[in-house]
Amino acid sequence: MSNNVLLDVRNLKLYFKTSKGPVQAVDNVSFQLERGKTLAVVGESGCGKTSLTKAILRLLPRNLERFEGEILLDGQDIMKLSDEQFRKEIRWVKLAMVPQAAMNSLNPVIKIEDQIAEPLLVHDRTMTKKQAIAKATEAFKLVGLPVDFLQRYPFELSGGMRQRATIAMALVTDPELVILDEPSSALDLLTQANLMNVLKKIKNEIHTTFILITHDIGTASELADEVAVMYAGEMVERCDAAHFYTNARHPYSRKLMASVPTLREDKELEFIPGQPPSLINPPSGCRFAARCEKKFGKCSEKPRNVELEGGQRVQCWLYDEMEEERHAQ
Ligand SMILES: Nc1ncnc2c1ncn2[C@@H]1O[C@H](COP(=O)(O)OP(=O)(O)OP(=O)(O)O)[C@@H](O)[C@H]1O
Ligand SMILES: [Mg+2]
Numbered sequence: 001m002s003n004n005v006l007l008d009v010r011n012l013k014l015y016f017k018t019s020k021g022p023v024q025a026v027d028n029v030s031f032q033l034e035r036g037k038t039l040a041v042v043g044e045s046g047c048g049k050t051s052l053t054k055a056i057l058r059l060l061p062r063n064l065e066r067f068e069g070e071i072l073l074d075g076q077d078i079m080k081l082s083d084e085q086f087r088k089e090i091r092w093v094k095l096a097m098v099p100q101a102a103m104n105s106l107n108p109v110i111k112i113e114d115q116i117a118e119p120l121l122v123h124d125r126t127m128t129k130k131q132a133i134a135k136a137t138e139a140f141k142l143v144g145l146p147v148d149f150l151q152r153y154p155f156e157l158s159g160g161m162r163q164r165a166t167i168a169m170a171l172v173t174d175p176e177l178v179i180l181d182e183p184s185s186a187l188d189l190l191t192q193a194n195l196m197n198v199l200k201k202i203k204n205e206i207h208t209t210f211i212l213i214t215h216d217i218g219t220a221s222e223l224a225d226e227v228a229v230m231y232a233g234e235m236v237e238r239c240d241a242a243h244f245y246t247n248a249r250h251p252y253s254r255k256l257m258a259s260v261p262t263l264r265e266d267k268e269l270e271f272i273p274g275q276p277p278s279l280i281n282p283p284s285g286c287r288f289a290a291r292c293e294k295k296f297g298k299c300s301e302k303p304r305n306v307e308l309e310g311g312q313r314v315q316c317w318l319y320d321e322m323e324e325e326r327h328a329q
Pocket of ligand 1: 016017018023025043044045046047048049050051052061063100279
């Protein structure tokens with residue numbers, strides 16, 4: 001990959017303590033993201049998407065069991081920073097996030113304008129209120145909201161508008177990377193489509209780097225440059241978004257696609273029988289094996305994450321063997 005890498009995550013682990021044992025929500029996840037690109041992260045509920053974003057932003061719960069790995073942002077290992085340094089220099093300054101269900105977490109008694117300006121005032125002591133409001137107004141325009149709505153309270157905005165306001169709040173500090181956790185999942189279909197258009201427009205206008213968590217593979221392949229598939233705490237595939245429909249290799253990715261309805265073709269929908277394994281003591285081999293039609297002997301061992309042509313990565317023995325054969329020839 002080129003030296004234009006903004007985010008380089010290596011062997012990231014985030015486990016939570018529970019009475020039944022540690023939950024391996026993020027297990028040895030590694031990936032890189034180039035500056036200005038959008039990575040969509042997809043996968044079934046509970047596979048660790050939100051946990052991955054929390055690990056990157058170091059928003060850790062009290063029942064933390066294990067948090068390790070390397071997270072290089074612009075070459076700097078931000079895992080090595082103290083909590084105070086991380087708070088001052090990284091979170092909301094270089095890394096911002098729109099959390100899952102963010103639109104419902106706006107403060108009901110504070111005007112939108114003040115809420116959007118707040119991250120600026122907190123992180124830059126030299127900034128005046130007037131400058132902060134000017135920046136908030138800019139961010140508001142970027143997400144396509146009428147500026148007079150800045151004077152309103154959250155309840156005076158529709159769900160879609162509130163969601164745009166939370167995106168403005170994440171963008172206001174000009175962060176290098178913005179993580180959006182299911183930005184459209186609580187919205188109706190039309191509002192979802194509008195929001196996706198807004199995100200497309202923002203992407204074109206400001207060239208920020210995004211991680212977009214979504215359940216929706218259609219959105220992912222349309223809006224993102226690359227798609228990462230998570231399964232049971234692991235990142236099992238990483239593929240160019242434009243070719244995801246034709247090139248996704250992991251049997252789970254293929255099943256995931258076959259289970260998504262599309263408007264363009266009239267196909268029989270498949271569903272994936274069975275359930276993901278528990279993340280407390282998950283199987284030591286491939287975590288998808290129990291549901292996989294292509295399972296064979298080797299799958300009882302943990303597959304390596306192999307790189308295929310074009311930088312695509314897949315964690316599945318089927319391709320590992322192919323790679324070995326290719327190299328042996
Ligand atoms: N603080 C916590 N303590 C214990 N387990 C947790 C905690 N937070 C998350 N989990 C568990 O970790 C796993 C991953 O959860 P996570 O929220 O990251 O999944 P997700 O992919 O974002 O799911 P969804 O699509 O439903 O948002 C789940 O099994 C979840 O129950
Ligand atoms: Mg989530």
